[in-house]
Amino acid sequence: MDTEDLLEQGSRALDNGDYRAANGFLSKAVTLQPSAEAWHLLAEAQIGEGQLKQAYKSLSAGLALAEDDIDLLFSLGDLYLEENRNAEALTTYQKIIDLDPGEIDAWVSKAMAYVNVDDLEAAEQTCRQALEIAPDSAFALNALGDICVNLGRIDEALSCFQQAGEIDPEDPQPLLSLADLYYEREDLEQAEQYCLKGLKLDAGLPGGYLTLGYICLDQDRTQEAVDHFQQFLRLEQSPAAKQLREEVAAVIDGLK
Template sequence: MKKITFLLYTTTILTAIFLISACGNDAPTDQNTDGVVLSGDDEIDQVSQRLSQDPNNAELYALRAEIFYEKNSYDQAIADMTAALSLDSVNIDYHHLLTDIYLDYFRSRLALQTMERAVAIAPEDISSWLKLSEIQLFLKMNQASLASIDKALRIDPQNALAFFFMGKNFEELGDINRAINAFQESSEIDPEMLDTWIKLGQLHASIDGNLAETFYDNAIEVDSSSTIALSAKAEYLWDQDNPEGALELYKTAIRKAPMDEKSYYNAGLVLLELDAMEEAYDHFTMAIENAPLYAAAYYYRGYAAEALGNNEQAVQDYEHTIRLAPEYVQAREGLNRLK
């Protein structure tokens, strides 16, 4: 009975989605001899052809939604997931995929509602409770997030990710001791969880710097190629009045990931502090080459240029900063100095 009910409904959905696909992309569309609207993308059109022959196949809608999602075509992806869930409303994987699409499309409230439905459908699915708690954490719903974590830990009392999210919630609530305890529990359950060691380093640095460096070293030991871990320890060393140590770590991060603009930028800031203006200028230039819209990198390259006496270059960089970020007060002050 359910399939008969959905037959007319999904045929209507199929037509609507094809129209959305046709209108939502800049690529030209066409019709084949079967009347199927083509997007011009072979991967999408192959699934569309299969759907024209099997319009009640929820997996095909989900498959095409995933392809649209990978191509950042969010409206089409959402339309296809709506069709998939109309055919298979209890599929938890579909709820998770739709949630991911909503989150990347900055529709966090819709993502929240989708995961609330997921845990209602499958209250024993720990991954759904964890995903729900993460969304609630993002939305600053800390008590609700902690309640979801409690549900997850009732299912799996040794879940490292649940304790990690618990620590994040307590940190946001200002309860640093409970946050540290939660992160510590997470690290004991899963010593390979990089983010946990970094959080422990940051929190200990805020209350007792003696242990912080050990936690940062643990993070680097977990993944020596992680620019996040290297930069976290570098920032700590910089705060501890050790800019030389920080610079060494930022340069290590650059060697590990030469396309990471943040490492060049941070190294440039340290070099400014060390009064190494030419080298700082070069590092900001590399940050700009890797991220041409990096307003702060333009500003500090201009600052370095001004310090080197290259006022023409400084003016160009300050003006470019303002074009990218009109509210950048320091860039306007720099222009006033030079003009």
């Protein structure tokens, strides 16, 4: 099997979520003929398998071949963000912005890194810069809504989430953000409706099941709450969510 075949097989395995097989094909591909594309795909497979140290090495190897490759930089920035290495994430997203100021996702991800270090002023400013470039970015509006929630500006947050949902009705995130907001307002009926709508669009989002679990818990629907919490634990595998997973597991134990 030549390099082209290995890349094709590895890409197909990635698309199917078979990270182990993808890792095997792509490891062979970078051995035969290293390229930025091959290293990037291998890093995706390694991230899927939870091999984060190896993924950093693969991304670094790819960037050594193509230092301005935006796809590689995004993967690196997202990995930094996932692991709460926020200073490195900020630097990486800024490099993407310097290369292409129109990369709205880089602006928004940079804002999220600022949120992680509790610099809400910088986070808001960065989101608003993104919206100046792309006023119809649902991603930026949803992020701005999250920032407004943290700043206690609930009505503005509600408006941001609603706008985001209108711009992209197929995006479940604004719906789940509205669910969280209504849950905080103790409007459990509205919160549950938005949760179910969001999960209908994407049943693989762990945050929706977490919110549903607490909604059911508050309504003494104990078994439903346990089921939703268990689904959250099945889906949420992020290293950054370790403490949250432990808290949810403790809640389940307390309900049994």
